[in-house]
Amino acid sequence: MTSSPPPVPPELSPGRAFALDRGLVDLLRGKLPEVAEHTIAAVMDEVPAYDDAFGGPMGGTIEQAVQMALAGFLRLASQGRTIDPGTPLSPALEGAYALGRGEARSGRSADALLSAYRVGARVAWRELAATAVANDVPADTVAAFAELVFAYIDELSAASVAGHADELETSGRVRQRYLDRLAAGLLRGDAADELAGAAARADWRPPKTLTAVLLPEAQVRPVLGLVDAARTLQVGEDAPGLPSGLSVLLVPDLGGRSRARLMRILDGRAAVAGPSRAWLEVRTSYRRALRALHLRTGQASLDTEEHLPTLVLGADPEALADLRAQALAPLAGLKPAAADKLSSTLRAWLLHQGRRDEAAGALFVHPQTVRYRMGQLRELYGDRLDDPEMVLALTLALGAPPEDGAERVKEESG
Known part of the structure; x- marks a missing residue:
């Protein structure tokens, strides 16, 4: 993770070095408050994300960053094109980097920040260039001045984007840890007040x-x-x-x-x-x-x-096994094949509420076969097949469907 702005390049852009006349620089410096005011107004008007930003907690930081950027640019223009990390440009880059981090904390995207830079560069250039032209600055110097403006804005933009990305990476990791703890607490069944506090710390609604x-x-x-x-x-x-x-x-x-x-x-x-x-x-x-x-x-x-x-x-397999053993006890003395046929018939008869034809269809057998088997079951169970408690027990015991179609195979083979 980057912990400070990227290093200042030795040159902002190719081309011959130049320096503005000291008197013109002083004149431009005097217009900085007005230029900064117009720049901020244009950003608020043209970039929706900043419509109310200057009235919020980041307002002072943004205004200070604009003033610092403009002042840094004039220092650069008065000294010439070639710079190094020890020049006065470094504070401006550090300010841009800090601005990027603050914008990430405020929830604004890097795209919004770059849009603000583009708007600000246009307004600042227009007003500064108008002053330069009014003071008879030569055309080639004005052209070089323009190159410097936009190269300078590119450097500030890069520093702010780096700050924005670093803040998202840092805050994202912290927030994700909070979210992970919240999720684990929910599955553990932590107390409601603890979970509510965890949600607040994670900024999770x-x-x-x-x-x-x-x-x-x-x-x-x-x-x-x-x-x-x-x-x-x-x-x-x-x-x-x-x-x-x-x-x-x-x-x-x-x-x-x-x-x-x-x-x-x-x-x-x-x-x-x-x-x-x-x-x-x-x-x-x-x-x-x-x-x-x-x-x-x-x-x-x-x-x-x-x-x-x-x-x-299936919630309590042992209880279900005990219930099956009790409910199907009358079949325990039969051979396994006979017991399987009678239990599957009883299941179909119960699930289809005694409708013989539908039970036969489910078993893929003739209705007379169902009638014959139910006769055998009544001999084994007697009047208990009409007892609601026994019907409930048998329904629960036989309610789960057979696995992998085993019942159908048995019926078709027997």
Whole structure:
């Protein structure tokens, strides 16, 4: 990172050296306050970013920089073209560098700053040249004077751009550290007052909601380019329980149609999107996305909102296993193949609310086959198949779909 303005070049531009007459320099110096005033007015009028800048905290700094730049130029013009770092130009470059840093802190872009320099150079040259011509300065000297003006402005512009870039790099790193801490704290579930303070230190305006998105590290930059990157938080290895190779994005305000747009952005990126939650509660969105990771297939992305039953049933695998064992106890004495056929039939019958034809269609068997198997199940369960508590237990026990189409293969082979 550059810590000071770039070195002053030995010459501002090629061409013969010259020096303005001392009397003319004194005359021009007397007009500097007026020229500075007109320069500032033109910048405010022609560069929208500076419309109210001179009334803000940077106003004094900018006015001082304009005065310093004009004075530095006249010193240069009175001494000749050739200079070195020990000449009076150095303070002007240092002032331009400081101006660039201050403008970055104020949130104005380098483009706005360069536009201000262009406008300022035009106005200053017009007024200074008018004075020179009125005092019968020879045409070749006026031409050399013009070269010096714009070469000088180029040097000031370069110094300011360097200051602007250095400030962004420094403040950007500091702010990013604050943002990283905030994001990690959100996933840890830190206290609300701590999170609010962290958001303020990071200069991050909290959205109404955040959505946790888990995705491969290689997909982070492409996705950031398609969402509200300025307010999206990112967490990598600091995310609790996150598998290696994945990152977390906390994307702001994704409800309704915005969520559909997010899923289009994530299409084919092997991502998992948790639910939208109030920003202080985004930890719950992250936890759900973590639980849904195993549901991904290939590079397809997954919206947890579309898999809620499966996620509920898989929330406590041990409890689900115990429930299955209890609910399917009447089938325990059968051969595995027979038990599989009856359990798949019972599942289809429950999910289709006893509609035999629809259950048969789901199983790819004849409706009479369903009728026959349900007769066997009633012999095993008796009146309990009409008991709401048993129906609930069986629905939960058999609610999760079979993996990889195993049920269909069994039905078609048996």
